Amino acid sequence: MLDKIWKIFSSVKTAVILFSFIALSSIIGTVIEQNLDPEKNIVLFKKIFGEELAPQVFKISYSLGFMDMYHSWWFLTLLFLFCSNLVICSIDRLPGIYRIASEPVKPLDPDSFGKFSIRKEIKLKGDYDNIKYSVISLMKKLGFRPETLDAAYGCQLFAQKQAYSRYGVYMTHLSVIIILVGAVIGILFGFDGYLSLPEGTESNVAYARKDSSGHPLGFTVRCDDFSIQFYGTSDKPSEYMSWLTVLKDGKEVLKKAIEVNDPLRYEGYTFYQSSYGPVPDSEGILIFRVKPKDGAVDDVGLRVGDAFEIEGAGLKGHITDFSPALAFDKDGQPYTYTEMMNNPAVYIEFTEDGQEKYSGWVAKRYPQTWLLPEGHIVELVDNWGKQYTGLQVRKDPGVWVVYFGCFMITVGLYATFFMSHKKIWALIRMEKGQITVNFTANTNKNKVAFERNIYKAIESLEKI
Amino acid sequence: MGNSDFFGLATIGYIIAMMAYIAYLIFRNNSIGVAATVITTAGFISQTIAFILRWVESYEMGIGRAPLTNLYESLVFFVWCLILGYLIIEFKYKNRSFGAFITPIAGVALGFIDLTGLSKEIEPLVPALQSNWLLAHVTMSFIAYSAFGLSFASAMMYLVLKTDKRNESAYIFWTIAGGVFAIILIAMGLDFIKFKILAHSTEELIRNHLFKATLRSSSGAVTAVSWIASLFLIFVTWRYGHVLKKIIESFDLTTDLLDELTYKTIAMGFPIFTLGGLIFGAIWADQAWGVYWSWDPKETWSLITWFFYAFYLHARLMRGWKGIKVAIVAVIGFIAVIFTYLGVNLFLSGLHSYGSL
Missing domain, CATH: 3.30.310.80 (Kinase associated domain 1, KA1)
Structure with missing residues (x-):
């Protein structure tokens, strides 16, 4: 009996069958978008199967786990069987190879x-x-x-x-197993979550992606600032940056400015820059750099409704309006083109001795709007506290196992094909x-x- | 002269080279062969200059990045690798007949760029692409793709040479595969003529108009005629496949050489694909997105492609499959490559964007 099972698993035919199933189901998994709103896939099914069949097909494929196929029990079983096949095939052929290689x-x-x-x-x-x-x-x-x-x-x-190059194949096969073991470690002991931090706030929990449950980190992360840079005057982002501080037992232990491709790592957790957005109903602080024509530069933090004075000029500015992304149309009329903070701007009314003088928009990314007729400069440097940074939080103790497997597979393939x-x-x-x-x-x-x-x-x- | 001028020269060079190689096949005149090689080499040098210039120009624009970051640049780089690989083979095996099969692939890839109206602008990189992994990941993937492209050409020629009966399944396989390839190209060419040249449509061709001029036309009659014409084309390929065989037979290509070439190019491409495509891709994804593997369509299709070639290697090395059976696997493998590279970008997301309408 055991012998029979062994034979089935060591046969190439089994490998081919398993391989075909994995390939075929993977293809299906790329057509049905995974972990999506059911609505969207129903629309897709209607395109393929027609109005009448679609609900049935959807129900069946839903219960078979096709909407999250790569994590369904049967797909994992297929992977497991494939692994067993690989291991048994290798063990089956190892003694013969050992003889040849060690002779x-x-x-x-x-x-x-x-x-x-x-x-x-x-x-x-x-x-x-x-x-x-x-x-x-x-x-x-x-x-x-x-x-x-x-x-x-x-x-x-x-x-x-x-002679050792004969083992290259086994090393390759073994590393496939190691990679999968690393993946399993990640699934069992890892954490995959997110954390949205408005500028100036902190948190000692992250939230699981699966069910949004809170997950204590054992330390606190604070977002000091978030900024987005663009290419020239376009709206193509060139850089998203978050300035993070890690606090442990109330003390600052680590400070790092993270960006895409450069995450922060602390105690096994990794924080990736993954999204951003405006904080609704947040006042925030607008930071201005005011340079009177013949005076020294001064930075001031203000809110909408506040007023400030330009030193020695007798001018007073009242901030009356805010736009997250200001642009001017063909006729020079200002309008807000998105709710994201692509080009924050404020409307300032200037008065001299209580008399209204002039007013206009000052936009962060339009330097020409900073200059006042008298030559004073009012620059909008930043708006702080109005945006949140979206962090992906992950802990994956299996990742080094995976990388070790990747390293081994490279060596194994080299030995197999080039030696x-x-x-x-x-x-x-x-x-x-x-x-x-x-x-x-x-x-x-x-x-x-x-x-x-x-x-x-x-x-x-x-x-x- | 800017990068596009040199690139234009290279394109013209490859197209002339393609005709020269085909003429060489038909007339078997040695000076035509030499001319074909010289033109290909000149085209290659011109393309290399274009590549370097584009890199330099990106620095002058203040963007500063390797020209390997979008579909247009990757296709161009694919062609560059393919031609380089071909020139090495021509030099090593002292045989030119292969050129008639490689230069058309290059020509099709370059034609595809104009056909789809891909943007040729040097565009700045989105933050996710700003990584040192970009260069290693993309170059190695495309070197592997090109190696697989060469294996495809030699496997196809092998199949043409090795089959002679019309009821043989391998014969049917290659005539259908070749026929479908031709149909897709013709259909896309007609889309291009109808929507870009005649109607001046500014919409993205592939997403909005793919096969709308023929196989998916709004007019029922056109659709029916297109399908019948397609079937007829496959029939013609099937009926007159032996003509192609006669032509290939007239060169000094042995089936053993083609079989070996198919194996060698795959044995070359497979480890490079594993390291550069899958592993470097995973490490980069881990850096940028926080997951080394997320089963997204591109990743999954790369894995499927990897499986196909792994299967080829096992069938050949373990099972001792030689000849026709493995050649078919090699052809299917390259179809998977094309889908991984182009299909996923163009159709799968397209499928979903239709779905969200």
Whole structure:
């Protein structure tokens, strides 16, 4: 019974069947968008199956887990079976490979030098010892360390190299398993969640992606600031940045400005910059840099409704309105083009001695709006507390196992495809005053290249 | 001269080279062959200059990045790798007949750029792409894709040479595969003519007009005629497939050489794809998105492609499958590559965007 199961699992047929199932279901999984609003997939099903069939098909595929297929029990079972197949196949074939790889190379019977297709006979004149020495150095140049067998006819030199490359396949297979083990560790002991922090706030919990339940971190993260940079005057973002501070037991332990591709790591948790947005109904603080024409620069923090004075100019500005993203249309009319803080702007009414003087918009990304007619500059530097940064919070103790597997698979594949188990023999005989050298060699892969290298080396020997 | 001028020269060069290689196949005249090689090499050098210039220009624009970041640039780089790979093979095996199969792939890829109206602007990078992994991940993926492209060409030629009976399943396979390939190209060409040239549509061609001129036309009659014409084209390929065989037979390509070439290019591409495509991609995804694997369509299709080639290698090395069976796997493998590369970007998201209408 056990034998039978073993046989089934070690057969390539099983591998092919499992492989086809995994490939086919993966394809289905790419067509049905995963973890989506059911509505959207029903629309997709209606396109494929028609109005009438769609609800039924959806119900069936929903109960089979096609909406979150890669985590469904049957897909994981398929992966598990595939792994078992891989392990059993490898174990099944390992003893044979072990024998071949660990066997020391033996001298050949002089008659069987014609057995392998790589072979060459050359005749040389000269001193026997000299020739033997140059054959040894030829083999060393090819990367072999030959052993010598002296015999009545002369001697035989033989060697092998890269026998271990036979294990490359096993290393590759083993690393696939290691990668999957790493993935399982991640699923079992990891945490995948998110945290939205408005500027200036902190939190000691993150929220699970699955069910939004709170997950205590064991430390506190504070968002000091969030900023978004754009390419030139376009609305193409060039950089999202969050300035984060980690607090442990009330003390600041780590400060880092994170951006996409550069997360913050602390105590096994990693915080990725993943989204951002405006905080609704938040007042926030507007930070201005005011530079009177003949005065010193001064930074002030204000809110909508506040007023400020321009030192020595007798001008007073009243902030009356705010726009998260201001633009001017063809006719120069201002309008707000998105609720995101793409170009924050404030409307300021200036008065002189209580008399209304002029008013207008000052926008963060439009320097031309900062300049007042008298030459004073009112720059909107930042709006603080009006945005939140969306962080992805993840803990994955399995990730290093996965990376180790990736490293191993690279080595394994290199050994499998670019290395080969090579053997070489040389027979040196003295006959009628001249010396005959017979070469023969064998390899399990990349024969053509090996053959060329040997013939080239032999040619250079003949020239001596 | 800017990068687009040199690139234009390269495109013209490849198209002339394609015709020269085909002429070489038909007339077997050696000087035509030499001319084809010279033109291809000149095109290649011109494209290399274009690549470097584009890189330099991006710095002058203050963006400063390797030109490998969007569909247009990746297609161009794919062509570059493919031609380089081909020139190496031509030099090593001293055989030009392969060129008639490779230069059309290059031509189709370049034609595809104009056909789809892909943006050729040097555009700044979104934050997720600003990473040192970009260069390694993209170049290695495309070197692998090109190696797979070469294996596809040699496997197809192998199938053409190895089959002769019309009821043989391998013969049917390659005639259908070749026929469908031709139909898709013709249908896309007609879309291009109808919507871009005649109607001046500014909408994105693939998303909005794919096959609308023919197979998915709003007029029932046109649709029916298109389908019949397609079936007829496949029939013609099937009926007269032996003509192609005669042509290929007239070069000094042995089936053993083609079989070996298919294996070698896959054995070359597979480890590079594993490391550069899957592993570097996973590490980068981990850096940028916080997950090394998220089963998104692109990742999944890369894995499917990887499975196909893993299957090819096992079938050949373990089972000792030689010849026709593995050649078919190699052809299917490259179809998966095309889908991973283009299909996922163009159709799958397209499918979902239709779904959300």
